Amino acid sequence: MQYPDINPVLPEIILIAAALLVLMLELFIKRKETIGFIALIGVGLSMCSMFYVKGVVGQETFGGMFISDGYSAFFKIIFYLNFYLTVLISLKYLKIERALRGEYFGLLMFATAGMMIMASAGDLIVLYLGLELMALSTYILAGFLRHKKKSNEAAVKYFLLGGFSSAILLYGISMIYGLTGTTDIRHLAGLLAGGGIKSSPVLLLSVALFVVAFGYKVAAAPFHMWAPDVYEGAPTSITAFMSVGPKAAGFAVMGRVFLIGLASVRIEWTTILIPVAILTMAVGNIIAISQTNIKRMLAYSSIAHAGYAILGIIAGTQEGMAATMNYMLIYAFMNIGAFAVVIMLKSEGLEGDNLSDYEGLAKTHPVASALMLVFMFSLTGIPPTGGFMGKFYLLMSIVNAGYAWLAVVAVAFSAISAYFYLRVVMYMYMKESKETPVLSVSPAIGLALIITVAMVIAMGILPARFIDFAGAASAAL
Amino acid sequence: MVPLNWYLLLSAVVFTIGILGFLTRRNIIIMFLSMELMLNGVNISLMAFSHYMQDLRGQVLVFFIIAVAAAEAAIGLALIVALFRNKPTVHVDEMNDMKG
Numbered sequence: 001m002q003y004p005d006i007n008p009v010l011p012e013i014i015l016i017a018a019a020l021l022v023l024m025l026e027l028f029i030k031r032k033e034t035i036g037f038i039a040l041i042g043v044g045l046s047m048c049s050m051f052y053v054k055g056v057v058g059q060e061t062f063g064g065m066f067i068s069d070g071y072s073a074f075f076k077i078i079f080y081l082n083f084y085l086t087v088l089i090s091l092k093y094l095k096i097e098r099a100l101r102g103e104y105f106g107l108l109m110f111a112t113a114g115m116m117i118m119a120s121a122g123d124l125i126v127l128y129l130g131l132e133l134m135a136l137s138t139y140i141l142a143g144f145l146r147h148k149k150k151s152n153e154a155a156v157k158y159f160l161l162g163g164f165s166s167a168i169l170l171y172g173i174s175m176i177y178g179l180t181g182t183t184d185i186r187h188l189a190g191l192l193a194g195g196g197i198k199s200s201p202v203l204l205l206s207v208a209l210f211v212v213a214f215g216y217k218v219a220a221a222p223f224h225m226w227a228p229d230v231y232e233g234a235p236t237s238i239t240a241f242m243s244v245g246p247k248a249a250g251f252a253v254m255g256r257v258f259l260i261g262l263a264s265v266r267i268e269w270t271t272i273l274i275p276v277a278i279l280t281m282a283v284g285n286i287i288a289i290s291q292t293n294i295k296r297m298l299a300y301s302s303i304a305h306a307g308y309a310i311l312g313i314i315a316g317t318q319e320g321m322a323a324t325m326n327y328m329l330i331y332a333f334m335n336i337g338a339f340a341v342v343i344m345l346k347s348e349g350l351e352g353d354n355l356s357d358y359e360g361l362a363k364t365h366p367v368a369s370a371l372m373l374v375f376m377f378s379l380t381g382i383p384p385t386g387g388f389m390g391k392f393y394l395l396m397s398i399v400n401a402g403y404a405w406l407a408v409v410a411v412a413f414s415a416i417s418a419y420f421y422l423r424v425v426m427y428m429y430m431k432e433s434k435e436t437p438v439l440s441v442s443p444a445i446g447l448a449l450i451i452t453v454a455m456v457i458a459m460g461i462l463p464a465r466f467i468d469f470a471g472a473a474s475a476a477l
Numbered sequence: 478m479v480p481l482n483w484y485l486l487l488s489a490v491v492f493t494i495g496i497l498g499f500l501t502r503r504n505i506i507i508m509f510l511s512m513e514l515m516l517n518g519v520n521i522s523l524m525a526f527s528h529y530m531q532d533l534r535g536q537v538l539v540f541f542i543i544a545v546a547a548a549e550a551a552i553g554l555a556l557i558v559a560l561f562r563n564k565p566t567v568h569v570d571e572m573n574d575m576k577g
Binding site: 147 | 485488492495499505508509516518519522523526530532534535537538541542545548549552553555556557560563564569572574575
């Protein structure tokens, strides 16, 4: 009997083994920070093995079902970063919420492994399994504060809508399978390019079903209804985790399925994606204006950012995909950075997620306010921050692809977004504080803030380095 | 032999009943059952295609779907029980702590 080559899957195997170990250690170790530390080491090992595997680029295994190339490696770096930054900002927060338990880290690792499998999926079956591993772990994490009504509610809503969207994805997969007789993404591309079935209405139906299912995962309108409630109710550290990870994973599979598998029906899926992108930017940016809860505002902001990132997929070029990947990397830093500041405001007795809690923060806590200022500027897209360069490359790719009018729409909505991002800055710097909030600072969260703010500024000042990196990674696609 | 179309029709009908149930019912348990109905609709069409084309991929996917649906049921019911302990209701319209 011949065994498949397991080298390309090594990072995922190590990660899942470490996650199982973490789940077991929960029973024996009383000091839960130790478990968090072990989780960090496990993920570190997995990351090292990824760089070891990457030495032999373009590897695939299990008959092409699992691909470990530069494209997946880029997304895996985002997922590792997402994991590390989330753990750093969680430790103190979970202690305040009295929810510091070993399973938290185990579930974070399972969710990360699911995202990595999604990014590496060369087959729709593997894609589905990765997606479910990620989704099921995140459902539990959203409801992790099980004595809080809001957290329960968020988890149940996320679960119902997530399950609904994966059933829709499966119906799309079954139609494609019936039409072509394969679930392998690259084989599928070859069969569709052959013509004949290209004009089939069933193919159109499954393209539409894929857009719906992936739209749910990246929180694109009109499939975004779950996002605000889930983001508000979930523990803040998990909100940070799931506004970056599952979104990036969604774009990873969109890139593979649309740009490779369904490349020959590009006109059909761009026709569906363009209105989705415009609606997403509109809903995200306009409804965010009326929010008074900062977690809810950041939820709508994350919807809007999904709208910008879809533009790179619509461009349909390698340049566009590179811009989307680069944007997801920048978004990971600026969004988790913003959530790190939100988490610091949470202390015993103060929820700290209302916009009014930020009034006059600059006088009492100048450093935290300055950091928030950088993240808000970056989310708006003001130079010299990374957010500006990310948007710049996205708009350039869409103009080069011949959709100049879409770039104009995106810029208009981006201008609207300045209103609610800069309102936070205005509250911090131009209002008088009513009371002095106590910040829950810890070395871990300080480290996370230093990393994120340094990267947001570095990506704004030296953007070429990062876009070249993303370009090289997307060339593997 | 029963032609493929019949199976596909059955699958589409089961899937649609699932969608309609999910969208119109307001009881979490019923919504959850409707979701399972949608999954089983997919399973029927995958099995039919798989048998019709004499190809095993579809059946492999069906086994994975059944396994994942079991995990999903365990997690979903656990979440519903956790919610029920804090708020004795299984009605989604009463899950309105967050708005905006």
